[in-house]
Amino acid sequence: MTITRADCVALDADDPLRHLRDEFVLPEGTIYLVGNSLGAPPKAASAALTRVVQEEWAGRLVGGWNAAGWFDLPETTGDRIAPLIGAGPGQVVVGDTTSIAVVKAVSAALRLRPGRRVIVSDLENFPTDRYMVQGLVKGLGDYEIRDVRGSEGLAGALDDDVACVLLSEVDYRTGDRHDTAEVTARVQAAGALMIWDLCHSAGAFQVDVTPADFAVGCTYKYLNGGPGAPAFVYVHPRHQNATEHLLSGWHGHAAPFAFEPDYRPAEGIRRFTVSTPHVLSFAALNASLDVWERVDLAQLRAKSTALTSLFIDLVEELCAPYGLTLVTSRDPERRGSQVSFAHPDGYPVMRALIDRGVHGDFRAPDVLRFGFAPLYIRFTDAYDAAVTLAEVLEKEHWREERYRQRLTVT
């Protein structure tokens, strides 16, 4: 083999981020390449939750809304996520779910382009982004969805009817990354607004959200906020006071505690909150953001591309005879922090692999996904994963009956 395990040990020893792995709980004997689906728990998460329950909830009771800063969590947590996506203070709020965030962004975008009736939606978007837009359009009437496939499909889709375009910076299945600057410029040149889904970007690399009009994203993947951690929404400052979104709840009201009968939107990013933040879910996320404060994002990206390139090279070398096809772009610039391979028996292959301690996941119809969360995945992990995958394929472990029975895949 061109690259040896000893090389990978050396790469790990030289990794400037290597100490960050100690901040996470990772089970012995598991190579966890599913951080692109659910990030590993920060060691500090458990204590953070205990503190919020015992000191804030039990200690302050309802007074926690002010004294413990609960009321402001959507904004204070948003300001902590902002640098990870290239945004400034007052441009990001956290709360609800990505699906709800899509409704906020799209409904706010539509109001900014009143004459235009088309929403462009990518067939490759994560399904819930599509479903939420479909639900919105069905409710609003009078609008239509124009489906495209990838940014290439945009060329023929942009005209004077398009109000906004919703794309994912990194494709959840393929791991491919759009050239957001180029795509955003094209969309905006057509007079439309650009909404990016950053679910597979935030925490995978330094995002530059600033040219975008809106962005949404989740915090439980690379950001390690925990299962169902709250989502975020970015709104460009020029739009914040110029539009409203559909979900006009009391926390987005100009005077939430005046209990006025009619909605009056708050100024600024607070307008994009809805209602009572899920305080306990914020606690784990903020424990993770304490780790993120110490991360150099240039180092993160360098490690991420090195890891994914290494894994591609190794798998292609070791698994050449076994019918795997690289799905993800070979150009590191066009990749997130994930590598996908297709295999006609992808589902049992992945199950056999998981049984051997290498956790990736499977996406229909035939995609094996491997996420490389650069905070805690090592070069030796990439090496060992590739070797194990080759073994599974070579020895045809995946043909065993027990791997072919379909389980629910998450």
Added chain:
Amino acid sequence: MTITRADCVALDADDPLRHLRDEFVLPEGTIYLVGNSLGAPPKAASAALTRVVQEEWAGRLVGGWNAAGWFDLPETTGDRIAPLIGAGPGQVVVGDTTSIAVVKAVSAALRLRPGRRVIVSDLENFPTDRYMVQGLVKGLGDYEIRDVRGSEGLAGALDDDVACVLLSEVDYRTGDRHDTAEVTARVQAAGALMIWDLCHSAGAFQVDVTPADFAVGCTYKYLNGGPGAPAFVYVHPRHQNATEHLLSGWHGHAAPFAFEPDYRPAEGIRRFTVSTPHVLSFAALNASLDVWERVDLAQLRAKSTALTSLFIDLVEELCAPYGLTLVTSRDPERRGSQVSFAHPDGYPVMRALIDRGVHGDFRAPDVLRFGFAPLYIRFTDAYDAAVTLAEVLEKEHWREERYRQRLTVT
């Protein structure tokens, strides 16, 4: 005084629910009459969160979605809330916030009454219920809101244009309780659908939601689920498959893991979920529901009305000269588990009271609210609170300058 403290000590000793107080953390020296805003923490909450983080998240990682039952939390938790509101299994789902639940219920109701364009909304509803409907109507166009004041206002408001009516069973300010059976029958007789907000009902007394078409509610007040605990929505079985709501996310899809490009609603109550549940916030709620499983709701109601009646009697006796006016109904049947009094200087009065360890809250313009969460409030608490209130009023503590400066009230 007619009732003595010794009488209250005896009432506490006879209280069949008295042992439940031990299940909650309540600070020494505080009489916490704000459980109608944020419930006290169950002692088990902290350990439940630790278990979810350490055993489920760290132990199962992404596998927790199946192995730890995270994916089904909205339904399994809903089935635990159901008996508290008189619903059956498969009729309640938990997730998101009450504000979002309002959008689900109202948008689903509108589809069931396609010819009707009016939503009746109570001016006394908690503001976010009103704001969410306003946002929805502004988005949908073509609909209008007809504001009424209380169920009395309904008389002239029900006609063939009304699609649905949104009222709160218990008024958040006054603590008054509607006759839901009577109001629901009237609304349905007019061909409209009835949506109840149960935020101040669930956990305050045995609700009978069954005549209603839809209901929404929160779990962080009397249900003690923690700050920002997820909300619930009830959908009558006859409507579940007959309509769709606006927020059509992937967890409400018939096959969420098939990643289909287009939305197809799941059958049953799952259709009313949106997306990834806030797992950590569910953990504390489920710890509280473990306590609720042991509660006899008839005993709960008996204690609640005894507590609120006692408090009303004592305050009226002790505070007669000091300008307090009872806001809440004198008829226990028409009360939730809260007593409100008006006082022209309600804000500084409440601050002076809190300084003396009696925690109620204030709602503009002049309402002092006292919540009696029957799981952990004692008769002696009601007694001591009334005596302290009388002292604050008699000695005019509230005239002290420090109480008059306005703070943010939550």
